[in-house]
Amino acid sequence: MKYPFLFFAAVNGFLVVALGAFGAHALEDRINVVMFDVYHTAVQYQMFHTLAFLAVHQLARELPGSFAPITTARLFIAGIALFSGSLYLLAVTSITWLGMITPIGGILLLAGWSQLARACYGKKDA
Numbered sequence: 001m002k003y004p005f006l007f008f009a010a011v012n013g014f015l016v017v018a019l020g021a022f023g024a025h026a027l028e029d030r031i032n033v034v035m036f037d038v039y040h041t042a043v044q045y046q047m048f049h050t051l052a053f054l055a056v057h058q059l060a061r062e063l064p065g066s067f068a069p070i071t072t073a074r075l076f077i078a079g080i081a082l083f084s085g086s087l088y089l090l091a092v093t094s095i096t097w098l099g100m101i102t103p104i105g106g107i108l109l110l111a112g113w114s115q116l117a118r119a120c121y122g123k124k125d126a
Contacts, residue, residue: 005060005073009053012080016046019088027092035091042087049080049109052116059119068119075112079105 083105
């Protein structure tokens with residue numbers, strides 16, 4: 001695949017728009033206000049990190065052969081899955097223990113941002 005990070009951004013962007021529309025149109029009258037806000041948070045964070053993949057793509061172009069973009073991408077993917085995924089499921093199922101997974105996803109997202117910053121600071125193979 002020529003541009004894997006842009007590909008992921010495109011697929012993830014499609015999913016976040018679809019999930020956002022689903023939430024706005026199909027869930028608005030089916031879940032309570034608190035769970036609707038939880039769902040909205042999941043959409044927002046997924047979209048923020050979809051855009052972050054543009055920076056990962058640029059990093060891959062600037063540091064060819066470096067593991068930094070791959071590591072950053074993996075952290076973001078896992079973070080999106082656990083953070084936004086757990087919030088989506090929590091909102092539509094009200095299974096409260098799913099909320100315990102969310103912070104793990106948040107830590108992975110923070111780790112992704114830290115890896116991106118570390119690589120951009122100047123260490124060639126962060």
